[in-house]
Amino acid sequence: MTQTDTRVGPATAGPAPGPARPFWTTRRRDHLAGYLFITPQLLGSVVFVILPLILVVWYSLHEWNVLAGTFDFVGTDNYQALVDDPNLGAVLRATGLFSVGLVVFNLGLALLLAVLLNQKLRGTILFRTLFFSPVVVSLVAWTIVWGFLLQDNGGLNSLLDTVGVDGPNWLRGEGTAMLSVIVVQVFKNVGLNMVLFLAALQGVPADLYEAAEVDGASRLRQFWRITVPLISPTILLTSIITVVGSLQVFAQIAVLTQGGPGTSTTVLVYYLYQQAFQFHHFGYGATLSIVLFAIVLALTVLQWQMRKRWVFHES
């Protein structure tokens, strides 16, 4: 996007003689229109995004007591508390585990479904609709239903019983709680990535496969050598969306496990919520917000670096 100005006149041109030019030239009108059009979004961004981001730093240096109505400067106390926080390691570990698990399962399944739906087969539209449908089901409703299916005497364990397997208490076990939360979330939203992959797959020219077929390349080899490189921009895009989305997970944790058992599913946003809004440690909550922001920022920068190195072509 470049700023083009075609009205560059000779440098010596002074005020035009004769009748005065109207103040509202087309160019001035354009500038005004531009500013007016973006004003709601720009003001909104400043008030609800930029200002809060500055305030979050300010609040992290203070302790706010809502009940007593006090707001005291505490210096770097909250940062010291962060370093000393015995839970922080577990929280970051849970956050990382959730994000990695979600991205791997989500992208893997999305790609598998997209490849299956990209076959010459009747009824793929029906299956596309079915796989996509959880995306439009209310998040908390979806989570409540899975919460029931995953309880100790719930649907999944009854099903496992019939094949002679004694299923664990999925949401209460140290190892299985995180897995359950990830799987519930993958089934909820994988349809979105599936649809993006499907659009990308349909953009791969068929003659590339024909040429590879002539050369005797196996299906699997064709997939890795032709399909994956050609859809790599979509893989990158979906991975960015999915990673940033995974850091925002909250409702699923709140409904399914409340961060437990222990702190095994206490991801950063849930911990932030607990500290700020359940224990009313607003200053510490603000400090945790900065940690969250730093992680999002670092991951985004990292992924843009990867884009340069890995992505095969850019349109």
Added chain:
Amino acid sequence: MSRDLSRRTKLVLYGVLLVLAIPFVFPTWWMVTSSLKPVADIFAFPPDLLPTNPRLDAYRRVFELQPFGQQYLNSLYIALLVTVGTLAVSALAGYAFARIRFRGQNVLFLVVLAGLLIPSEVTIVPLFQMFFKLGLVNTHWPLILVPIFGAPSVLATFIMRQFFISLPGELEEAARVDGLGRFATFWRIALPLSRPALGAVAIFTFLHSWNLYLEPIVFLSSPEKFTLPQALTQFVDAYGGPMWDVQLAAASMTALPVLVVFVIAQKQFVEGLAHTGLKG
């Protein structure tokens, strides 16, 4: 499109697709059918795929236990208002950033784009304090204003900008030559052409607002102000255990209308989301 498949391969593929579809379809099916069963039957295994004696008892109790009608209206009017507001804000800004040249454009675009990097969870603490000082906690204002003007609308603005850039500009230029002003050009020429993008933005904005959970539980404290996701988790007995039949009835009422709209308009839903701006 891929190659022709043998009959055998097709059968295998159908089998795989059917098995894979179970975790996507069964929960919703089970939610709706169980909400019509007595509690004892909900736990039966194997589950009855259809309720043997369907009853609406749980649906009646949803409205007795909570002001569910009011909560439904809250969610609906907030989501509709946020959708219309976001469409207006993002279409205007997206159009200006794509089509109009004005001083400082690039810098201002970057300022707006920063919202993409700052998830609303990062700013929830200062936003709470801001609305607290304005006396707007336990009102719907934060759930309306922040999405329309804040981080969520930035993605919409970005998508609208990408769409307008991809739109051929000849019609608009012709209209401008004929003396149409900027706003009239936008309103009468560009906007009618951008219906696919507006549709996609409307869909994901509505769903985002309808699903919002963290913000309502942070900002709202009285049941008659609650939105649906928050209300769904409140159907618990005296010991804090969930009342499954009632919860499932409320969940069904929350999920079904959106699901029905989706099934009717699934082409627009899926293709709109896949082809609009999100392609990167």
